[in-house]
Amino acid sequence: SVVTQGYEAPEGETERELAAVWCDLLGLERVGRHDNFFELGGHSLMAVQLLNRLARAGMETSLAILFAHPILRQLAVAVKRPGKLTTFPLDDNPLLLRAEGAQPPLFFVHEPSGDPLVYSPLASLLQVDRPVYVLHALGMYALENPPTSLEALAAYHAEAIRRVQPHGPYYLCGWSLGGLLSYEIACQLHQRGEEIAFIGMIDSYHPALLQNSAFDALSAAEQRDAMILTFLSNYVPESDRAVLAQLQRPIDEKKAVDLCSFHRWLPDDMTCEALLLRLNTALYIRPLGLKYRPSSSDFTVNLYTAETQENEDRWRGWHGIVGERSSLHPVGGTHHSIMQQPRLAQLAAYLSAHLLPQTPYNPVVIMHEGVKTEPPLFCIPGAGASAFSFLDLAGLLPVSSPVYVLQARGLTEVTRMPHLTVEETARDYIYAMRQIQPCGPYFVVGHSFGGWIALEIALQLQAQGESVSDLIVIDSRAPGSKQSASHREAIMKLIDIYNLMLNRTLPVTWEELSPLAPKEQLGYLHQVLVDAGLYTNKTPLSALEGVFQVIKANLNTSYYPATRYRGVMHMINAQEGDCVAREKHNAVWSAYAERLTPLLNPGNHMTMLTMPFVAKLADYITTVMSQTRD
Template identity: 30%
Template sequence: MHIHRVCRHRVAAHVSSTSSPADLRFFRAGLEAAAPWATGCTRNSLECSMTTPKMTDRERRQYLTAVFADVLDRPHLDLGDDFFALGGDDAKAGELVRRVRREWGVDLDRPVLREHPTVAGLLGFLSARYPLPDPKVVLALRRQGGQPPLFCLHAGSGFGVPYMGLQPNLDADVPVYALQARGLVGDLELPASLDEMADDYTEQIRRVRPHGPYRLLGWCLGGRLAFEIGCRLRAVGEPVELVALLSAFPPDGAPLPDAEVMLRNMLTPPALAEADPELAALCRLPLDHAALHEYFQRTAHPMRRFNARSLAATFEVYRNNERLVRTPVRRTFDGTLLCLVAAQHEPAAAVAAWRPFVTGEVDARQLPCRHGEMMEPEPLRAIGAVLSAALRPHEGDHGEETDE
């Protein structure tokens, strides 16, 4: 995937002449969350602008306090007030347990509430057992919604930002989270293997939603990650409702390109089959950052705001992901795959490629776009329509909970 598409197509979608101030703030927050060094923001401003997944500790405390007070029909209570001493009985305890479990997706029953009957005590128990996800990895694009969330896995670029364009094309009741690569924000070590990356993301997803059903989506490398995470979740007995792959195939044995070829691929505009001669000449290592920056400014390249450190970090993530995506498939997914392929591939090719690694069916469909255009507005509308139909709950889904 060309890195600059992360910026270019979002600029087209969110920074148009008709964008509202809210649209611009949303775009800027998403871009800063993915690459704070590209916009010159500090760590503190990054933490303020980022949408923290699920709830912050403060929001968890406020929510529990409000639910305790509502169930007990009291106008106010303190963090140390005992639920049962204030009139809580088994019926009210059952109502509180159901509401917290439905909101957070956690394992909670009345015996736990009896052991931790205060807001402070229950918050401490839940925070220890269900830590918050890492905000450098998990971006909450839309937290609201009553359906199970859709988790979107990054492509080779490592950015979760491109999926910002998908969530308006999904049913409003579906929360949407995007995962982005470690190494884009802060000096974090890159994963040494695809297994390490998939294990990490599985843990982060389960911090947002401890139990299924799960819904997973990924473009290119992200498709492979969705497959790997789906396998892990099924292996521990969790229901996986959707694994959707966007232009993603098992590795075909192609060798890893050399570093300068990968750099050209990363920087070439999507409208071109290859870099123009001037850009191609600048894609030499070690990089002449001053000359490359001047070219970016003069041509209004979407990466013109990236400084030398940010460009180097992005390239290292991209190069590492190019290596990881070539990892042979060793697992089998216990379920059905939905494959949306680009125009240059036939659906039958996706079925043949993935069928050996799936116990269920491979539902493959073709989109009228190239691989690199999957995150453009028109393809995203088509992808959103297919996903919305697949995600729409059917009668009898997600049945009644018990509180025992």
């Protein structure tokens, strides 16, 4: 093919030599002096091939220089001839993936292969206002005196980070062993008095979980063979892995890579040299990770996990090691596919949300001030619902009882990103609750999706040694995984909720909405709600936009309680609900509480909170609170 956009022929010997190599690698007939290597189709593996080809042609450079000067004419000026190169492969760290951004940079840290470019697709998907760098370790094994521990390697990387950003706050993230390195770098920077603002671990296991007696019993040579097979099996179809396993022991890595090439197991753009570089780097770095023993800390860590197998630790061994405010974000897929589409998009969405600068927000809405000496009732609405959903209930409770509602972030301020996990939401709500009531016992009520948050609040307070009174959960689905909800599914679910509130069907269908742009769809629905009397003519469209962004985030949230609530859970379900589904949900809920007390309340999922049906609910809650006080 030919790329002709803005073509200008290369000038001078170096430009022409570079252009010839680019043409060969990229499969192009010609390359102009203003062309960008990555825009022409260059990528992770091809970049390393380019460096190797240039070296053979007597033009040596580094990944850092290629990233900084991807345009042919610029690279021609930047390449160095033999004798002018740095001798230490880590000297060019960190590499710049994205230059734009006003916020402090994000630093990705390499996984065992040392390849920095595995993060390129993820970096391109991030919606953040900050530069993105990556630390690599390709070829580290060839150093005269390479780091002999993960701590030592982290020290090199910490110094590289400080060359770009001398002082915190620091934002660090890594996949696999890169998560361990991120954590250790954070520890070392923190010991120097620096602020650590963010640590992201992408399916990173605590080293203790990766060790087992069978592996430990192997000799050093056998452990090396096992690591080679594990590394190469990522490129080999499952049906052919028996062929790979037949390699003569001890395994010669060059012969193993040649076998992969012979069977055409490698991607078309991967050379044996590129694979060997990564394999040998991984063989050196992975044992450093297995020997690493992370120290406990108060760091808030965001752990993004692949699918968790039955009986596998969802926290990957980090629970109790990292700070209490750490959170788990299930992405799904495998340890490798989590970094590939379609999982990569979900991972990027999580990271983008967590890297946004957040100003403090107060979720508390006062429904009834009551008497200050009385313990308050904290109410948590369902997905996309506001404090208004508890208005009738609050009016029927004793006048002495203070009633507060904890509203979702992003509901009334559409510029704020909603919480993406139940654990994060619960932590913010607990902070707000403690400003009102520093100590327990706490009374918490959750409706629908709010039931998940109510349970998590109880579990976190329980872990902190606080007294939690009987937990009241109103018509809530059992915790568990939720499928990804599309824009269409979210808007139709919202319409279903309004139908339940009205106890009739709104005159709107997907067929009417589908030809419209997303914002126009909300505008159309807004007018329908005004006509139905749910909104007034003065209700701004932004009110519906806030509701929609929260409900969509809630629908895409998974929740697996980490432990069991040591108390009574009052499960109050709608009488007009599906009785079969109700029994199934109650059976799951019972696993998360020492005692489950079921109760039916008149009405459907929404009308049970309104008059006249809410009267029975109010009487029951009043009785529970008075008995607990006594």
